[in-house]
Amino acid sequence: MSKATIAVIAAMSAGAGAAATAALYSMRSEKKAEVTTTTTTVVATKGPAVPVPVPASQVFSGNQTTTAPVPVPVPVPVPSPPAIPTTGSSPAAPVNPAGLFEYGFPGPIADLATRQALISSYDRRTKNPQWVVEHITPASLAVRDGDRKNSTFLEDPLIPEKFQAKLKDYFRSGYDRGHQVPAADCKWSQSAMDETFYLSNMCPQVGDGFNRDYWAHFEDFCRRLTTRYPSVRIVTGPLYLPKRDPADNKWYVKYEVIGNPPNVAVPTHFYKVIFAEESTAPGGKVALGAFVLPNAVIPNEKPLSDFEVPLEAVERAAGLEFASKLPVQRRKRLCAETSCSIVVKEYAERQKAFAKGK
Amino acid sequence: MSKATIAVIAAMSAGAGAAATAALYSMRSEKKAEVTTTTTTVVATKGPAVPVPVPASQVFSGNQTTTAPVPVPVPVPVPSPPAIPTTGSSPAAPVNPAGLFEYGFPGPIADLATRQALISSYDRRTKNPQWVVEHITPASLAVRDGDRKNSTFLEDPLIPEKFQAKLKDYFRSGYDRGHQVPAADCKWSQSAMDETFYLSNMCPQVGDGFNRDYWAHFEDFCRRLTTRYPSVRIVTGPLYLPKRDPADNKWYVKYEVIGNPPNVAVPTHFYKVIFAEESTAPGGKVALGAFVLPNAVIPNEKPLSDFEVPLEAVERAAGLEFASKLPVQRRKRLCAETSCSIVVKEYAERQKAFAKGK
Numbered sequence: 001m002s003k004a005t006i007a008v009i010a011a012m013s014a015g016a017g018a019a020a021t022a023a024l025y026s027m028r029s030e031k032k033a034e035v036t037t038t039t040t041t042v043v044a045t046k047g048p049a050v051p052v053p054v055p056a057s058q059v060f061s062g063n064q065t066t067t068a069p070v071p072v073p074v075p076v077p078v079p080s081p082p083a084i085p086t087t088g089s090s091p092a093a094p095v096n097p098a099g100l101f102e103y104g105f106p107g108p109i110a111d112l113a114t115r116q117a118l119i120s121s122y123d124r125r126t127k128n129p130q131w132v133v134e135h136i137t138p139a140s141l142a143v144r145d146g147d148r149k150n151s152t153f154l155e156d157p158l159i160p161e162k163f164q165a166k167l168k169d170y171f172r173s174g175y176d177r178g179h180q181v182p183a184a185d186c187k188w189s190q191s192a193m194d195e196t197f198y199l200s201n202m203c204p205q206v207g208d209g210f211n212r213d214y215w216a217h218f219e220d221f222c223r224r225l226t227t228r229y230p231s232v233r234i235v236t237g238p239l240y241l242p243k244r245d246p247a248d249n250k251w252y253v254k255y256e257v258i259g260n261p262p263n264v265a266v267p268t269h270f271y272k273v274i275f276a277e278e279s280t281a282p283g284g285k286v287a288l289g290a291f292v293l294p295n296a297v298i299p300n301e302k303p304l305s306d307f308e309v310p311l312e313a314v315e316r317a318a319g320l321e322f323a324s325k326l327p328v329q330r331r332k333r334l335c336a337e338t339s340c341s342i343v344v345k346e347y348a349e350r351q352k353a354f355a356k357g358k
Numbered sequence: 359m360s361k362a363t364i365a366v367i368a369a370m371s372a373g374a375g376a377a378a379t380a381a382l383y384s385m386r387s388e389k390k391a392e393v394t395t396t397t398t399t400v401v402a403t404k405g406p407a408v409p410v411p412v413p414a415s416q417v418f419s420g421n422q423t424t425t426a427p428v429p430v431p432v433p434v435p436v437p438s439p440p441a442i443p444t445t446g447s448s449p450a451a452p453v454n455p456a457g458l459f460e461y462g463f464p465g466p467i468a469d470l471a472t473r474q475a476l477i478s479s480y481d482r483r484t485k486n487p488q489w490v491v492e493h494i495t496p497a498s499l500a501v502r503d504g505d506r507k508n509s510t511f512l513e514d515p516l517i518p519e520k521f522q523a524k525l526k527d528y529f530r531s532g533y534d535r536g537h538q539v540p541a542a543d544c545k546w547s548q549s550a551m552d553e554t555f556y557l558s559n560m561c562p563q564v565g566d567g568f569n570r571d572y573w574a575h576f577e578d579f580c581r582r583l584t585t586r587y588p589s590v591r592i593v594t595g596p597l598y599l600p601k602r603d604p605a606d607n608k609w610y611v612k613y614e615v616i617g618n619p620p621n622v623a624v625p626t627h628f629y630k631v632i633f634a635e636e637s638t639a640p641g642g643k644v645a646l647g648a649f650v651l652p653n654a655v656i657p658n659e660k661p662l663s664d665f666e667v668p669l670e671a672v673e674r675a676a677g678l679e680f681a682s683k684l685p686v687q688r689r690k691r692l693c694a695e696t697s698c699s700i701v702v703k704e705y706a707e708r709q710k711a712f713a714k715g716k
Binding site: 094095096098100102104106114118121123124125126130131133134136140143192233235240242252254256257265315322324326 | 454455475476477483498520547593600609612614620644674675676677682
C-alpha cells in the first residue's frame with residue numbers, strides 16, 4: 001500500500017471545496033495503486049511482523065454469488081489473551097521493573113462488553129468505543145419486535161465510573177449520541193435494541209447532515225447487503241485523523257472534547273469494516289469493504305464509493321487489525337461485487353423518527 | 359476529587375503568561391481540596407465500579423523514614439488477563455456477533471515488551487508508548503558500566519511493522535527522541551541501557567528547554583529520591599490533554615503528528631507516577647507522587663511542585679490505573695515527605711552530553 005494513503009485519508013473532508021476534492025481523487029488513485037499490489041502482514045505472537053507480498057489477484061478473487069440460506073452461528077475460536085510479564089528482569093539484574101504490578105496492572109483495559117446484538121471494546125482515554133461489532137442476517141432483520149421509542153440512553157455500568165462517558169457530557173454539546181451499532185439493526189428483540197443504547201455504543205456525531213442523514217443512509221446500505229449475502233458482519237468505530245495545516249504545512253490531529261469538565265472526545269472520522277459472507281458454512285468467501293467517513297455534513301449526492309479505503313489504512317489509523325486470520329484466498333472486494341451506493345429513501349419519515357428518538 | 363481538576367491540568371502550560379499562572383494556581387487550590395477528601399474506586403471484574411469514600415488521613419498517613427538496605431526483587435502476582443468473549447449471544451439470538459473473531463481479534467494489543475531495565479506498553483494508534491515502567495535503587499545507580507555514546511536509537515522489532523514508530527518519522531521533525539525511561543537510569547549494564555533506545559521507549563519531546571533541560575532535571579530528581587528511599591518505581595508516559603479555545607470557549611485536543619506520511623503523535627504533556635518505597639520488604643509504606651508536565655519549554659525557575667497533580671487526574675486523562683491494588687493505608691504523599699524540587703546542576707556538562715547523544 002502506498003505510504004501516502006493514510007495521509008490522504010486524513011485529509012478527507014465532506015466539504016465540497018477544491019482541496020477536499022483533490023484529496024479524495026488522490027485517495028482514489030491510491031486505492032487503484034493498492035489493488036495492483038498489496039502486502040499482508042503476518043504477525044508473530046512474540047516476534048517481528050513478517051510482511052508477505054501477495055498478488056492482488058489473490059486478495060479479491062472470484063465473482064461467485066450465493067443465495068441466502070438461514071444463517072447458522074459459526075463456532076468461535078478463543079483468541080489468546082495478551083501475555084503479561086511476571087518478572088521484568090534476568091536474575092542478574094539489580095532491578096525488577098515488573099515489581100510495579102504488585103500495585104496493580106496499569107492497563108489499558110478495553111472493557112469488552114458482550115451483549116445480545118453487539119460486542120464493544122471501550123477506550124478509557126477518549127471515552128469512546130474503539131470498535132463495536134455486530135452481525136445481521138436476512139432472518140434477524142425480518143423480525144420486528146423492538147422499537148427505539150421504548151429505549152433510553154444509558155451510561156454503561158460495565159465501565160468503571162471514573163472512565164465512563166456520561167449522559168451529561170453529551171447534554172447540550174451540539175452532538176448526537178451516535179449509535180455505532182444502529183438500533184435499527186436490532187429490531188429482533190426489544191432488549192437487544194435497548195442494549196444498543198449504552199453510551200459504550202455511542203460516539204458524539206454531527207446530527208443534521210451526518211448521523212441523521214448520510215450516515216443513516218450508509219447504515220441502510222449495510223442492511224441492504226443482506227438481500228445478497230446471508231450473513232453480514234460489521235465493525236464500526238471512531239478515528240482521530242490528522243489534517244495538514246496550510247499555515248505551517250504540518251499535520252495536526254484536532255478534536256473537540258465535550259463535557260464539563262471535558263470528558264468525551266469527538267472523533268474526526270468514523271470507519272466501518274464490512275464482512276459480507278457469501279455462505280454461512282465455514283470457509284466461504286467474504287466480500288470485504290472498508291469505509292472512512294468524516295464526522296461532518298456530507299451531501300447525499302456524494303458517492304459512497306468515494307469513502308472506500310484500503311483495509312490497512314483503517315488498521316494503521318485505528319491501531320487495530322480486522323482480518324488477520326482471514327486468508328487472502330477467501331477475500332473479495334465488496335465494491336467490486338456489489339454497487340457501493342446509498343439510497344436516499346423515506347427521508348421525511350426517517351427525520352421524523354430521528355427527531356423523536358435522538 | 360474536584361471535577362474541575364482535569365480541566366485545569368489540561369489548561370496547564372509552561373508559558374509564564376497570566377492565564378497559565380491562573381490555571382496553575384487554580385490547580386493547586388484544587389489539589390488542596392483533593393487532600394481534604396478523596397475517593398477510591400474499587401473496580402469489580404465484571405460489574406460496575408463502587409466508589410468508596412476514604413478519609414484523606416488514610417490516603418497519605420504517617421511520616422516514617424527508613425535507611426536503604428540492598429534491595430531485593432519483590433515477587434510479582436500475575437495480573438488476570440482480560441476476558442475475551444467466545445460467543446456473543448444467547449442461544450435464542452438470531453445473530454452471533456462474536457463470529458467476527460474467527461477473522462482475528464481486532465485488539466487493541468498493547469505490545470508489552472519486557473526488557474532488563476524497563477517494561478513498556480505501546481499504543482498502536484498514536485505510535486507512542488502508553489506507559490513505561492522502571493525500577494531504580496541506590497545499588498542499581500551505583501554501578502556505571504553503560505555509556506549512552508555506545509547506544510543507538512532502534513525501531514522496536516517486537517511491534518508489528520505497520521504499527522512501528524520509525525526513525526525516519528523523527529528525522530528533521532524538530533523533536534527529540536525523548537526517552538521515557540532515561541538512559542541514565544540504566545548505567546548498570548550497557549545492554550540494559552541499549553534497550554532504553556528502542557523507539558517504543560520514546561516520545562517526540564521538545565528538546566531545548568524541556569527534554570534537555572527541565573525534564574532532565576526532573577529525571578535527576580527521581581534519581582535523587584534513592585538517597586532517601588531504598589527502592590523507587592517510576593511509570594512515565596504521554597498525555598494528550600484538551601485546552602480551551604478562547605474563540606469559542608470549547609475544549610480541543612490538538613497535537614502534531616510527525617513523519618511523512620504522518621505517523622507518530624506528539625504528546626501535549628507527559629506524566630510520571632513515582633512510587634518511592636520506604637522498605638524493600640513486602641507491605642511497606644509507599645510515598646506516591648504524580649506529576650504532569652507540558653511538552654514545552656519550562657523555565658528552570660518553575661517549582662516542580664507546580665506540576666504535582668492528584669493521581670486520579672493522571673488516571674482519568676491516560677485511561678489507566680496505577681495503584682488499584684495499593685491499599686490507602688500504605689500510601690503517603692511524596693511531596694509531603696520530601697522536597698519536590700529540581701536541582702539545576704552540571705548544566706553545561708549535561709548540555710555537552712546531550713549534544714552528543716541526541
